[in-house]
Amino acid sequence: NAGVTQTPKFQVLKTGQSMTLQCAQDMNHNSMYWYRQDPGMGLRLIYYSASEGTTDKGEVPNGYNVSRLNKREFSLRLESAAPSQTSVYFCASSATRTEQYFGPGTRLTVT
Amino acid sequence: GENVEQHPSTLSVQEGDSAVIKCTYSDSASNYFPWYKQELGKRPQLIIDIRSNVGEKKDQRIAVTLNKTAKHFSLHITETQPEDSAVYFCAATSGGGADGLTFGKGTHLIIQP
16 A cells, blocks of 8 residues: 555745645545645644545635545645745545544645 | 644753653644654654543553643653654644644654763
8 A cells, every 4th residue: 555645746836836736545534634834833734625525624725725536636736826835735644533644745845 | 723832842852761742732622632753854653642531541652641621731752762853743633633633833852862
């Protein structure tokens, strides 16, 4: 099992460009999450999907959209990137009421 | 929403000594409290977790205690080793985990040889 995978690993965008971060899990988990990690800030929840077909906002959803494409895949889209969105983005998944497993992360720089 | 405070931000201990990291939370409905370890450039990995119906949980050199009345929980690492050096995050959630986690800002644990 690959667990949780994310693509790309690194990305540099110019202000105003758009991109989609991809996440997939092969553990048959119901719930999936997107977090961002900034120095000194811990991890902050952007959006989550408690089950296939549902998505909900987390703590910092502004500037992002998500799609739960199927049970395996959960994508995060930046429609118009801003320098404030420079961060490391982690996807995670969990079975109902159990630990969250994290992907390797995507390091995004917006110039 | 939930707010999690974590202290200290940096902790330096001698190899073999114990380390304690403390967290407080604000939402009395929170019922799941995991601890994650993150090494430089790596993903967070769960090291131990506790649910609100339990006061203490141990796994070898690691233990977590929970005081629901005071709304705080702590991570205890005994007989620290160089490989324990990392950033540790506490977290809390009221959805049993399905609703996403609220993390503390992290503690950088340094083990001095």
